Every structure is written in structure tokens, then in C-alpha cells.
Amino acid sequence: MNALRLSLIALLSIGTAVGIYYIVAGASPPPAASAPPERIWRNEDCRACHPDVWQEWWESWHRMAWVDPLFKKLSNNYADRTCYDCHIPRNIPEVGFGPRTLPRASDKESGIHCLSCHYDGRSVVALRANPSAPCRPRAAPELGTELACIGCHNQHKLHEEWRNSVYFQQGVGCTDCHMPVVERRREDRTVAGRHHAFLSSRNRDFSRLAVAVSVVGPKEPGGRTDRLTVSITNQEVGHDFPSDSRHKAVDLMTQFLGADEQPLGPAHRERFHIPRRDALDQTRTTLPHGETRTFEYPLPAGAAAAEVQLVYRIMKDDPNVDAQTLLRRIVRW
Ligand code: HEC
Ligand code: HEC
Ligand code: HEC
Ligand code: HEC
Numbered sequence: 610m611n612a613l614r615l616s617l618i619a620l621l622s623i624g625t626a627v628g629i630y631y632i633v634a635g636a637s638p639p640p641a642a643s644a645p646p647e648r649i650w651r652n653e654d655c656r657a658c659h660p661d662v663w664q665e666w667w668e669s670w671h672r673m674a675w676v677d678p679l680f681k682k683l684s685n686n687y688a689d690r691t692c693y694d695c696h697i698p699r700n701i702p703e704v705g706f707g708p709r710t711l712p713r714a715s716d717k718e719s720g721i722h723c724l725s726c727h728y729d730g731r732s733v734v735a736l737r738a739n740p741s742a743p744c745r746p747r748a749a750p751e752l753g754t755e756l757a758c759i760g761c762h763n764q765h766k767l768h769e770e771w772r773n774s775v776y777f778q779q780g781v782g783c784t785d786c787h788m789p790v791v792e793r794r795r796e797d798r799t800v801a802g803r804h805h806a807f808l809s810s811r812n813r814d815f816s817r818l819a820v821a822v823s824v825v826g827p828k829e830p831g832g833r834t835d836r837l838t839v840s841i842t843n844q845e846v847g848h849d850f851p852s853d854s855r856h857k858a859v860d861l862m863t864q865f866l867g868a869d870e871q872p873l874g875p876a877h878r879e880r881f882h883i884p885r886r887d888a889l890d891q892t893r894t895t896l897p898h899g900e901t902r903t904f905e906y907p908l909p910a911g912a913a914a915a916e917v918q919l920v921y922r923i924m925k926d927d928p929n930v931d932a933q934t935l936l937r938r939i940v941r942w
């Protein structure tokens with residue numbers, strides 16, 4: 610009882626102190642708060658002076674976030690407004706780095722654009738301030754951290770997965786992997802920049818080195834005469850593989866082949882994905898960083914080889930939407 614009262618009193622006095630602080634601060638606001646915006650920027654304005662960044666962004670899924678035909682279809686031809694928050698966000702530096710984003714009403718076609726990450730409604734923001742640059746960016750150190758991403762990319766715990774990985778302990782963050790350092794040419798020199806295409810498994814090669822698949826047939830060292838052993842390891846993905854969206858899945862497909870190289874029966878399929886909310890019979894099977902999962906299949910009569918493929922599906926339930934083979938291995942015996 611006493612402890613409770615003490616803490617209440619403590620809270621009240623902090624409240625009073627804060628109130629006084631605000632009254633004093635209100636009497637002489639910091640000049641920045643009332644100054645007019647340096648310039649009203651439009652997204653198009655950035656293009657002329659940053660053509661290389663513009664081109665990378667143009668090819669990214671961030672630019673596609675509204676015009677993506679899949680988005681149009683799944684949002685019921687744009688009728689579902691709950692989708693707007695992340696696909697056409699209001700400028701993050703204005704709303705705040707980290708929390709859930711809010712929707713904007715104009716220039717929808719450009720999706721997640723330069724201003725979404727780089728404009729606070731008053732000035733351009735960059736990792737470091739640069740008063741001598743024509744766009745005069747002020748510093749927003751959050752741009753170098755996960756706070757620049759997780760307002761949208763944490764619907765299904767990607768942020769926690771990364772925090773539980775060794776990358777977090779080593780200080781390797783989202784931008785270190787997804788915005789690799791690139792050289793940018795200036796008239797008289799080159800400067801270091803950050804690639805703005807935001808690659809993932811949807812882009813060729815990005816995940817090929819990050820996950821490993823091993824196949825051990827009956828003739829291989831450690832192999833068993835009656836079965837095939839297939840393992841998959843998440844080596845260098847800084848979170849689960851795959852992660853984030855529930856629409857996607859990665860399928861590990863194993864097809865036994867006869868001596869004539871023709872398929873023997875249906876392929877085995879192991880699916881890595883996050884189930885939809887209504888799929889109560891399914892569990893989450895994504896592969897955390899550093900983990901290996903192993904599957905053993907009895908050899909069917911007449912099997913002489915097996916083809917193992919890792920297939921990345923953007924829409925797991927729709928075979929008509931592009932699927933990509935990330936890895937393929939053939940083992941013969
Ligand atoms: C008139 C040309 C011009 C325009 C327009 C312009 N910038 Fe810049 N910006 C520069 C120059 C020059 C630099 C200095 C660094 C460099 O050479 O890349 C710079 C620096 C930056 C940086 C910091 C890079 C660093 O680390 O030093 C960011 C971020 C940036 N601009 C974003 C933008 C955005 C977003 C827009 C559109 C709202 C924009 N700029 C419009 C010329 C321009
Ligand atoms: C909280 C933010 C957020 C909201 C709200 C949101 N999305 Fe997304 N959406 C994302 C992110 C982040 C990705 C990229 C995730 C990934 O690639 O795994 C994405 C990707 C997609 C994709 C690309 C396919 C894919 O899985 O990569 C489609 C299509 C899509 N969303 C449709 C929608 C629709 C339709 C709605 C509304 C019902 C919606 N989104 C609401 C954040 C959001
Ligand atoms: C305003 C919300 C938002 C922010 C902030 C954001 N993203 Fe995205 N991101 C999305 C959406 C939505 C998509 C998918 C667009 C589509 O495919 O239609 C996406 C796509 C991606 C993809 C490609 C996913 C795929 O399936 O191919 C990667 C990688 C990515 N973002 C990484 C990042 C990183 C790293 C950051 C932080 C620097 C970041 N994003 C900030 C919303 C956001
Ligand atoms: C150590 C490198 C690394 C770090 C750190 C990392 N990622 Fe990734 N990320 C990858 C690789 C590799 C892939 C492609 C494999 C895949 O599809 O999961 C990927 C895929 C993605 C995708 C596409 C979804 C998917 O799984 O297909 C999104 C979105 C994404 N990352 C966002 C983030 C965000 C946000 C952070 C920070 C919280 C982050 N990543 C940290 C390496 C990294």
C-alpha cells in the first residue's frame with residue numbers, strides 16, 4: 610500500500626515536472642519547430658540529381674508496391690484500404706520511424722518512394738547531415754537501423770527473428786544485407802553509396818548462397834542403402850527463410866527417377882511457410898537462421914537417381930504465378 614502510494618506520488622511529481630517543462634518550452638519554442646519548410650519536395654524532384662539511385666529504386670518492389678498487378682488483384686482492385694498504410698505510406702520521417710505507417714492520398718503510383726524514407730515534410734533526411742548538398746539533408750540516424758524497415762516489415766515477426774540471430778549480436782542489420790555498398794560516380798571522384806533495389810529471393814542469385822541444400826544418396830559417404838537424405842540449412846539469411854509474407858512459400862521437392870531418368874511416382878514436397886490465419890491445420894515451418902532440417906525418403910523400387918529442387922513461390926496456392934528454382938541437385942547411384 611505504501612509502496613503503491615509512493616510510486617503514485619512519484620508519477621504525479623514527474624507529471625508536474627513535465628508539465629512545467631512544457632509550459633517553459635512553449636514560451637520559447639526551438640526555432641526549428643516554427644520555421645517554414647525549406648522546400649516542398651515532390652518525389653520527381655530527386656530524379657535529376659540522383660539518377661543512379663532513382664534507377665535502382667525504379668527496378669525495386671518498393672516502387673511496384675501500388676502498381677504490382679498482384680497487389681491490385683488482392684486488394685480487390687484497390688477497394689481494401691487497410692492495405693494502403695504500407696503500400697502507399699505517408700512519409701516515415703514525418704510520422705516516426707518504427708511504428709506502423711499511415712496511408713497517403715497522392716501520387717499513389719510511385720508506391721514506396723524517395724520521400725517515404727527521406728522527407729520529414731520540412732527537409733530531406735539522410736543518415737548524415739550534409740548542409741553543402743543542394744537538397745541540404747538533415748541527419749536521421751534511424752535510417753541506418755532496422756527502424757527504417759520494421760514499420761512495414763514486421764507483420765509476422767521478422768524483426769524478432771533477426772534479433773534472435775547472431776547478426777543482431779554482430780551489429781549486422783537490415784541495410785547491411787539489403788542495401789549493399791556500391792560506388793557512385795561523380796564528375797571528379799567516386800563516392801560510396803547504398804544500393805536501392807532491395808533484393809530478395811525474387812531476384813536471381815540473391816538467396817543462392819544464403820541457403821544450402823545437401824543430398825546424400827546410397828553411394829555417397831555416409832549414405833544408407835535404403836534411403837535418400839536431404840537437408841537444408843539457413844546459412845546466411847538474417848531471419849527465417851522465407852519470412853514476412855504469408856502469400857509465399859519455399860518448396861523442397863524431391864523426385865525419384867528410374868534408370869531411364871523418367872519420374873517414379875509423385876515428388877515429395879516439404880513446404881517452408883507461414884500459414885494463413887484461417888489455415889488452422891497448418892503450422893509455421895519457416896527455417897530460422899543457423900538451423901538445418903533433414904528429411905529421409907525410402908528408395909522406391911527401381912530408383913536410380915533423384916532430382917532435388919528448391920522452388921520459391923510468390924503465391925503458394927496459385928501455380929499460375931511465377932515460381933523460381935533457386936537450387937537444383939541431381940544424385941545418381
Ligand atoms: C539539385 C540537385 C539535388 C536534388 C534536387 C536532390 N539532391 Fe540529394 N544530394 C545532392 C548532392 C550533390 C548530394 C551530396 C552527396 C552526393 O554527391 O551524392 C546530395 C545528398 C543527398 C543525400 C545524402 C547522401 C550522403 O550520404 O551524403 C540524400 C539521402 C539525398 N541527397 C536525398 C535526396 C532526395 C530524397 C531528394 C529528393 C527529395 C534529393 N536528394 C534531391 C543533390 C541533389
Ligand atoms: C503492415 C504493412 C502491410 C500491410 C497493411 C499490407 N502489406 Fe502487403 N506487403 C507488406 C510487405 C512488408 C511486403 C513484402 C513482404 C515480403 O516480401 O515478404 C508486402 C507484400 C505484398 C505483396 C507482394 C507479394 C509478396 O507476398 O511478396 C502483395 C501482393 C501484397 N503485399 C498485398 C497486400 C494487400 C492486398 C494488402 C491488404 C489486404 C496488404 N498487402 C497490406 C506490407 C504490408
Ligand atoms: C512503407 C513500408 C515499407 C518500408 C518502410 C520498407 N519496406 Fe520493404 N517492402 C514493402 C512492401 C509493401 C514491399 C512489397 C511490394 C510489392 O512486392 O508489391 C516491400 C518489399 C521489400 C523487399 C523485397 C521483398 C520480396 O519479396 O522480394 C525487401 C528485401 C525489402 N522490402 C526490404 C526492406 C528494407 C531492408 C527496408 C528498410 C531499409 C524496407 N524494406 C523498408 C514495404 C516497406
Ligand atoms: C545477414 C543478411 C541479412 C540480414 C541481416 C537481413 N536479411 Fe532480409 N534477407 C536476406 C536474404 C539472403 C534473403 C533472401 C532469402 C529469403 O527469401 O528469405 C532475405 C529476404 C528478405 C525479405 C523477403 C522475404 C523472404 O524471406 O523471402 C525481406 C522482406 C527481408 N529480407 C527484410 C529484412 C529486414 C527488414 C531485415 C532487418 C530486420 C533483414 N531483412 C535482415 C538477408 C538478410
Ligand code: HEC
Nearest residue numbers: 655659662663666721722723726736752753757784802803
Ligand atoms: C525504403 C526506404 C528508402 C527508399 C524508398 C529510398 N531510400 Fe534512399 N536510403 C535509405 C536508407 C536506409 C539509406 C541509408 C543507408 C545507409 O547508408 O545505411 C539511404 C541512402 C540514400 C542515399 C545515400 C547513399 C547513396 O546511395 O548515395 C541517397 C542519395 C538516397 N538514399 C537517395 C534516395 C532517392 C533519390 C530515393 C528515391 C529514388 C531513395 N533514396 C529511396 C532508404 C530509402
